[in-house]
Amino acid sequence: MKKLSLILLLFVFAFLSSCKSGNDRGQLVGVSANKKFFPEKPFGMVLIPGGAFTMGKGDEDVAGAFSAPSRTVTVRPYYMDDTEITNSEYREFVFRVRDSILRTKLAILAEEADIGGGAAIEQTKGDISGISKYKFKEQDSTDNAYYKYMMDNYGSLGDINSPTEGRYLNWDVELVWNTNEFPDQYYAEAMDSLYVPMDEAMERKRKIDTKKLKYVYLSFDGAAAARNGNAKDFMKKVEVEVYPDTAVWVKDFNYSYNDPMHQDYFWHQAYNEYPVVGVSWNQAKAFCNFRTQKRNDFLAGKKKGTGREPSFRLPTEAEWEYAARGGLEYAKYPWGGPYTTTDRGCFLANFKPERGNYAADGALYTVEARSYNANDYGLYNMAGNVAEWTNTAYNPSSYYLGSTINPNVVDNANQRKVIRGGSWKDVAYFLEVGTRDYEYGDSARSYIGFRTVQDYMGTKMSDSNK
Numbered sequence: 001m002k003k004l005s006l007i008l009l010l011f012v013f014a015f016l017s018s019c020k021s022g023n024d025r026g027q028l029v030g031v032s033a034n035k036k037f038f039p040e041k042p043f044g045m046v047l048i049p050g051g052a053f054t055m056g057k058g059d060e061d062v063a064g065a066f067s068a069p070s071r072t073v074t075v076r077p078y079y080m081d082d083t084e085i086t087n088s089e090y091r092e093f094v095f096r097v098r099d100s101i102l103r104t105k106l107a108i109l110a111e112e113a114d115i116g117g118g119a120a121i122e123q124t125k126g127d128i129s130g131i132s133k134y135k136f137k138e139q140d141s142t143d144n145a146y147y148k149y150m151m152d153n154y155g156s157l158g159d160i161n162s163p164t165e166g167r168y169l170n171w172d173v174e175l176v177w178n179t180n181e182f183p184d185q186y187y188a189e190a191m192d193s194l195y196v197p198m199d200e201a202m203e204r205k206r207k208i209d210t211k212k213l214k215y216v217y218l219s220f221d222g223a224a225a226a227r228n229g230n231a232k233d234f235m236k237k238v239e240v241e242v243y244p245d246t247a248v249w250v251k252d253f254n255y256s257y258n259d260p261m262h263q264d265y266f267w268h269q270a271y272n273e274y275p276v277v278g279v280s281w282n283q284a285k286a287f288c289n290f291r292t293q294k295r296n297d298f299l300a301g302k303k304k305g306t307g308r309e310p311s312f313r314l315p316t317e318a319e320w321e322y323a324a325r326g327g328l329e330y331a332k333y334p335w336g337g338p339y340t341t342t343d344r345g346c347f348l349a350n351f352k353p354e355r356g357n358y359a360a361d362g363a364l365y366t367v368e369a370r371s372y373n374a375n376d377y378g379l380y381n382m383a384g385n386v387a388e389w390t391n392t393a394y395n396p397s398s399y400y401l402g403s404t405i406n407p408n409v410v411d412n413a414n415q416r417k418v419i420r421g422g423s424w425k426d427v428a429y430f431l432e433v434g435t436r437d438y439e440y441g442d443s444a445r446s447y448i449g450f451r452t453v454q455d456y457m458g459t460k461m462s463d464s465n466k
Contacts, residue, residue, distance in 0.1 A: 039456060053072070067397075073318055075322050081452050084381060085450055086272065101213065105190040196209045214241055216237065216239045217293075242283060246265065249278075274367070274369065275386045277444075277449050280441060281314075296308045316392050318407045324375070324382040328375075332433070340431070351422055351424060358424070371385070372384075382433075387422055388448070389449075392409050393417060393418070415441045416441075
């Protein structure tokens with residue numbers, strides 16, 4: 001009996017092995033994958049299950065129901081940042097743009113010095129001196145057929161109109177920021193191009209001209225291209241200044257002393273985990289593109305590439321409200337409601353209570369992004385702290401005209417963009433999950449930040465919708 005069982009097991013194993021080896025016996029079996037796909041939760045994000053909910057204002061809020069009437073909509077599953085994007089996270093974006101610009105200038109100058117036979121290309125004991133260390137990182141064309149083909153036929157790996165012509169920057173060499181350690185005059189020349197002019201430097205202390213820190217990327221309107229059929233017509237080159245407007249702390253408040261926040265909020269380590277502000281809708285979109293590129297560049301560099309992941313983006317208005325409710329139907333606030341305090345009188349969010357007593361809730365301005373209690377989806381500060389940009393263009397009639405599945409209004413000509421959640425300077429009404437407001441996309445405020453989302457690959461529905 002044991003021998004019979006063993007023979008049967010061997011037969012089954014042999015049969016399965018033959019199927020895996022491509023012996024389909026003429027049957028349709030589909031294209032086999034290298035391995036089963038398992039979605040990987042992005043760092044710092046939580047999974048929001050798809051489902052239906054009642055979006056908008058209740059009948060008791062007559063004014064709010066005019067632009068946000070109650071209706072049932074359905075959204076697909078997605079990942080969402082559990083906190084607002086912090087100063088520390090946004091600084092990584094700023095640093096990357098700054099370093100990319102500098103390395104590009106250094107690489108171009110290194111080539112020019114190389115062609116001119118300058119001192120920068122001298123070698124001592126096998127070490128490349130001066131600026132030549134920052135030359136473009138060349139691929140070995142003997143080992144990379146694609147590189148050889150592209151360089152032979154196009155002279156580039158990418159956009160021939162870009163300063164780098166699609167070539168790789170050398171990120172292996174550390175940048176030098178101490179002026180006393182600059183390797184040569186070529187390096188000083190490249191650095192000088194980033195600084196404010198000497199005659200504009202305060203106290204003769206030169207600083208980087210933040211207006212020169214620009215991020216360039218391609219924007220693609222996929223929905224419009226799908227309707228019209230010509231993708232090329234809907235690709236647009238976007239150039240965005242990435243440095244946040246730190247002066248918003250002064251400009252947003254007349255006759256108010258907010259100079260310390262203006263000077264220190266974005267840069268001082270004490271505010272590392274506070275939400276970034278002074279970022280426009282356009283800058284938030286650029287950050288999403290940067291985050292996407294960073295992730296996909298990492299995946300492309302792996303030996304066993306897993307392909308590209310869905311793009312990071314701003315949430316739609318419907319996605320934001322669905323996530324803010326935390327699965328609580330008809331909830332007034334992310335914690336339910338109807339009050340903004342606990343039964344012990346402790347405030348549940350950072351906002352403007354008691355007619356201007358900003359400090360009553362434990363904060364004068366913003367608080368750390370991971371403050372107060374998270375809602376039932378694990379999201380922090382979906383009410384108060386900072387209002388948040390969404391990807392939706394504001395239209396008072398959009399609730400009447402929009403679809404009931406993944407509703408979203410995309411209108412590039414409409415600069416009014418929906419913001420949600422209220423902020424540290426707002427009264428409790430703006431903290432309600434159904435309250436709509438807007439700001440112009442090219443504006444930056446001391447009370448507006450953002451968080452990002454990423455589409456979930458597959459189906460993951462909430463328990464209430466199973």
